[in-house]
Amino acid sequence: xxxxxxxxxxxxxxxxxxxxxxxxxxxxxxxxxxxxxxxxxxxxxxxxxxxxxxxxxxxxxxxxxxxxxxxxxxxxxxxxxxxxxxxxxxxxxxxxxxxxxxxxxxxxxxxxxxxxxxxxxxxxxxxxxxxxxxxxxxxxxxxxxxxxxxxxxxxxxxxxxxxxxxxxxxxxxxxxxxxxxxxxxxxxxxxxxxxxxxxxxxxxxxxxxxxxxxxxxxxxxxxxxxxxxxxxxxxxxxxxxxxxxxxxxxxxxxxxxxxxxxxxxxxxxxxxxxxxxxxxxxxxxxxxxxxxxxxxxxxxxxxxxxxxxxxxxxxxxxxxxxxxxxxxxxxxxxxxxxxxxxxxxxxxxxxxxxxxxxxxxxxxxxxxxxxxxxxxxxxxxxxxxxxxxxxxxxxxxxxxxxxxxxxxxxxxxxxxxxxxxxxxxxxxxxxxxxxxxxxxxxxxxxxxxxxxxxxxxxxxxxxxxxxxxxxxxxxxxxxxxxxxxxxxxxxxxxxxxxxxxxxxxx
Amino acid sequence: xxxxxxxxxxxxxxxxxxxxxxxxxxxxxxxxxxxxxxxxxxxxxxxxxxxxxxxxxxxxxxxxxxxxxxxxxxxxxxxxxxxxxxxxxxxxxxxxxxxxxxxxxxxxxxxxxxxxxxxxxxxxxxxxxxxxxxxxxxxxxxxxxxxxxxxxxxxxxxxxxxxxxx
Numbered sequence: 001x002x003x004x005x006x007x008x009x010x011x012x013x014x015x016x017x018x019x020x021x022x023x024x025x026x027x028x029x030x031x032x033x034x035x036x037x038x039x040x041x042x043x044x045x046x047x048x049x050x051x052x053x054x055x056x057x058x059x060x061x062x063x064x065x066x067x068x069x070x071x072x073x074x075x076x077x078x079x080x081x082x083x084x085x086x087x088x089x090x091x092x093x094x095x096x097x098x099x100x101x102x103x104x105x106x107x108x109x110x111x112x113x114x115x116x117x118x119x120x121x122x123x124x125x126x127x128x129x130x131x132x133x134x135x136x137x138x139x140x141x142x143x144x145x146x147x148x149x150x151x152x153x154x155x156x157x158x159x160x161x162x163x164x165x166x167x168x169x170x171x172x173x174x175x176x177x178x179x180x181x182x183x184x185x186x187x188x189x190x191x192x193x194x195x196x197x198x199x200x201x202x203x204x205x206x207x208x209x210x211x212x213x214x215x216x217x218x219x220x221x222x223x224x225x226x227x228x229x230x231x232x233x234x235x236x237x238x239x240x241x242x243x244x245x246x247x248x249x250x251x252x253x254x255x256x257x258x259x260x261x262x263x264x265x266x267x268x269x270x271x272x273x274x275x276x277x278x279x280x281x282x283x284x285x286x287x288x289x290x291x292x293x294x295x296x297x298x299x300x301x302x303x304x305x306x307x308x309x310x311x312x313x314x315x316x317x318x319x320x321x322x323x324x325x326x327x328x329x330x331x332x333x334x335x336x337x338x339x340x341x342x343x344x345x346x347x348x349x350x351x352x353x354x355x356x357x358x359x360x361x362x363x364x365x366x367x368x369x370x371x372x373x374x375x376x377x378x379x380x381x382x383x384x385x386x387x388x389x390x391x392x393x394x395x396x397x398x399x400x401x402x403x404x405x406x407x408x409x410x411x412x413x414x415x416x417x418x419x420x421x422x423x424x425x426x427x428x429x430x431x432x433x434x435x436x437x438x439x440x441x442x443x444x445x446x447x448x449x450x451x452x453x454x455x456x457x458x459x460x461x462x463x464x465x466x467x468x469x470x471x472x473x474x475x476x477x478x479x480x481x482x483x484x485x486x487x488x489x490x491x492x493x494x495x496x497x498x499x500x501x502x503x504x505x506x
Numbered sequence: 507x508x509x510x511x512x513x514x515x516x517x518x519x520x521x522x523x524x525x526x527x528x529x530x531x532x533x534x535x536x537x538x539x540x541x542x543x544x545x546x547x548x549x550x551x552x553x554x555x556x557x558x559x560x561x562x563x564x565x566x567x568x569x570x571x572x573x574x575x576x577x578x579x580x581x582x583x584x585x586x587x588x589x590x591x592x593x594x595x596x597x598x599x600x601x602x603x604x605x606x607x608x609x610x611x612x613x614x615x616x617x618x619x620x621x622x623x624x625x626x627x628x629x630x631x632x633x634x635x636x637x638x639x640x641x642x643x644x645x646x647x648x649x650x651x652x653x654x655x656x657x658x659x660x661x662x663x664x665x666x667x668x669x670x671x672x
Contacts, residue, residue: 017645024649031656038663084649121667128660135653147650151657158664164672173668197619219619222611 025066033059172250187230193223211281234267257359283334297324332420353479379455405483
């Protein structure tokens with residue numbers, strides 16, 4: 001019986017896939033370091049707590065080496081029939097995720113060591129989540145995108161609830177998890193419809209199958225909308241944002257920084273690939289959907305942010321509004337694809353720097369005040385002028401004041417919208433402009449508390465900032481200022497992104 | 507294909523009836539057991555369409571693992587086992603309306619797209635799908651496969667940390 005089955009099976013020869021190990025090197029390095037971290041933790045136990053943060057940081061930087069070598073090599077690589085692609089877009093974003101994760105490691109090391117946390121396992125979660133993000137940058141088929149999404153999300157759910165004895169942290173993790181799996185279910189249903197219509201999981205082939213009027217519109221629309229709604233949860237776009245403020249407030253602050261920057265960016269990366277590789281033939285569906293999501297996110301996020309008294313919640317709502325700014329160029333993805341793609345990537349890179357910087361200052365200050373209220377920042381300039389200046393730069397950048405990075409980010413979004421030269425594009429540009437003005441107000445409230453209000457309890461002992469936190473602050477603030485003063489710098493990284501489109505078509 | 511259609515209809519009706527009972531029964535244990543019928547029905551539909559590997563996997567994973575996990579979850583927590591009067595949500599009518607609307611949209615989209623298209627009979631009569639699945643996993647989907655194994659490791663470690671008693 002078994003022999004005959006085997007004989008039957010061997011009639012169809014199995015062809016081993018050709019694997020380009022250079023293209024996979026960033027992922028392989030990351031996996032290898034994760035295994036080392038796991039082994040060090042198991043062998044050294046208590047001693048490991050001192051080694052592992054450094055090892056994790058090293059893992060992120062070591063994975064950057066193959067990213068750089070691939071970038072210097074310059075050739076686009078495509079594996080598994082186009083399911084795994086290395087091109088300029090994926091390399092720029094991989095570098096962003098690895099650097100973001102490095103900064104998050106710096107933010108975490110003192111925070112975890114001083115609190116009631118499981119330490120070594122936390123870094124394993126961080127490494128796994130980052131691996132998912134790095135994979136997401138190269139994933140160009142539905143199965144890879146889904147697996148990468150789960151690989152980056154599931155460790156993140158657990159990181160949000162890492163402060164086990166704190167009920168708020170438990171609530172944060174549970175809410176994030178329930179909303180996350182709900183979004184995954186919707187997205188999977190959408191993916192199954194798209195697969196049913198096109199018969200392929202490859203984004204390029206799906207794009208060819210659904211283009212124009214070649215297939216029935218209702219089912220393609222339903223599939224695209226469900227998939228995009230799944231990622232709208234991830235990037236906390238209105239009306240799928242309800243988990244974000246509670247999760248951000250309850251989770252340990254370094255995790256919040258990670259969720260607000262890296263996890264959100266990963267959602268955008270997936271959206272970019274789905275839209276620009278897969279759905280560009282159906283911008284009649286994409287553009288109105290993105291228009292509504294962008295306008296709603298900007299407006300609702302900003303209006304609720306005006307009323308916040310907790311600085312982490314404020315950043316959560318401002319993050320929702322910022323997600324709206326990043327979604328805005330996608331509303332002209334059909335009429336102006338090159339500019340739209342470049343604008344989103346530019347915004348993502350700058351947003352990572354300025355938002356991480358703001359969280360770094362909050363972590364530093366709350367080491368002393370043990371509070372996240374805006375009033376607790378009162379009188380900060382009196383006893384911590386350095387932190388005040390850093391926070392001012394980050395918030396001014398988030399608000400979009402020249403010559404900081406955030407200004408340039410808003411400028412490219414605005415340019416992409418107006419260059420599309422469509423009524424919808426101009427209308428959204430007006431919404432962007434109005435919302436940029438509203439945002440000045442609540443960022444201004446925080447600045448006012450820091451510079452002009454007295455310290456709430458009269459306690460003006462200086463804050464001791466540990467070395468790792470100081471390096472995180474230096475990196476993020478430097479990025480925020482440099483990207484603004486030399487916008488050409490970021491153009492250097494994002495200049496050839498349009499190459500992605502020709503690659504997808506070819 | 508007629509026999510397949512008849513069996514499809516019988517199984518589908520049983521699935522719909524059980525699915526309704528999952529959300530209307532007052533006993534949470536019964537709800538889990540009705541879910542077994544629904545999931546077994548899905549497995550049977552897969553087998554009818556010639557996807558025997560997917561069908562068997564459905565039984566192994568959903569009935570063998572997920573439902574057992576549900577039952578353990580119900581028994582090991584403080585939830586009451588037996589009939590309960592207050593398991594219905596307050597907004598069940600709104601939920602029902604939303605579910606009906608969703609059903610209408612999906613039915614319309616599916617009928618509009620596939621209408622009278624028939625499944626390729628040869629694909630059903632010459633099932634080779636187990637072979638095709640294994641080829642697909644180790645050829646086209648090698649990277650997602652490796653990533654899933656890594657995901658399981660991370661989930662395991664995280665779950666131990668979150669669940670362990672201190």
